[in-house]
Amino acid sequence: MRILFIGDVVGNVGVEMIQTYLPKLKRDLKPQATIVNGENSTPVGRGISQKIYKQLLASGADVVTMGNHTWDNKELFEFIDDATKLVRPANFPGKDVPGLGWTKLRVNQATLAVINLQGRVFLPPLDDPFATADRLVDEIRKETPVIFVDMHAEATSEKRAIAEYLKGRVSAVVGTHTHVQTSDEQIIDHQTAFLTDAGMTGPTSGILGMQSASVIGRFLNQRPARYEVETNDAGILGGCVIDINDETGHATKIKRVLIDPAHPYDN
Structure with a gap:
């Protein structure tokens, strides 16, 4: 099985990058499943809307993952329980958390x-x-060994730790949230694919997709600031493609995907 994963979609530019390049990537890379992190995909860069969720699916995403901005767009509460292809962090506390912490899809015979x-x-x-991972992985492996984990975290050490902890039990652990693609892709112990961060999909200018002035201002004066999404037309798309043995669930290959002005897409 080949999986294409695309990192944090930020604002309108990020959604446009998905609409422009995801169909081309799917045509050329031929993944059997495509996962897109959409937690920053609204025009203000926080949360997701039903319209954008549907746009990501229409562009080729099979599953949309989230993160710490899951609940920032209150519209989510109106559709999340019906959004069977939307996955929010499984370790939100409470008994009756809306939505799904994991999902599954049939890919050919797997x-x-x-x-x-x-x-x-x-x-x-x-x-x-x-x-949470222990509980879910033990349950899921009764049905399938092919398990992909989007680990949405700030600390690189925590992302690596969860990958080491789950190695051999899941097929891949790919980090999101920091919006900067790392160059440490590897297959741990010939079993579990790992990448600290897939990078973001959004505007290339600004700071992590946000306009620079407010971010710099906060560093200078330590006062609260409203971050605005950068609207520069130039975009970046970060992600990775992973090959997995359907029978063992072990990853066999991982390769980064990067599209930006310095790395234009050939097709």
Whole structure:
């Protein structure tokens, strides 16, 4: 099975990059499943709307994952329970959390499970992602060994730790949230594909997709600032493609995907 994963979609530019390049990537890379992180995809860069959720699916996403901005657009509460292809972090606390923490899809003769987790270092203290992963992976492996984890976390050490903890039990752990693609793609112990961060899909200018002035101002004066999404037309798309053995669930190959002005797409 080949999986294409695309990192955090930011604002209108990010959605436009998905609409422009995801069909081309699917045509050329021929993935059997495509996962897109959409937690920053609204025009203000926080949360997701039903319209954008449908646009991401229409552009070729099979599953949309989320992160720490899951609840920032209140419209989500109106459709999340019916959004069977939308996955929010599974370790949100509480008994009756809206939506799904993981989902599955049939891929030819195999089944792919997609789990979303959120880290706790430098982020709100959710339930333990390690304990949540233990519970979910044990349950899911009764049905399929092919398991993809979107680990939405700030600390690189926490992302690597969850990958080491789950190695051999899941097919891939790919980090999101920091919006900067790392160059450490690898297959841990010839079993689990890992990438610290897939990078973002959004505007190339500004700071992590946001206009520079407000971000710099906050560093200078330590006062609250409203971050605005950069609307520069130039875009970046970050992600990776992973090959997995359907029978063992072990990854066999991982390769980064990067499209930006310095790395134009050939087709």
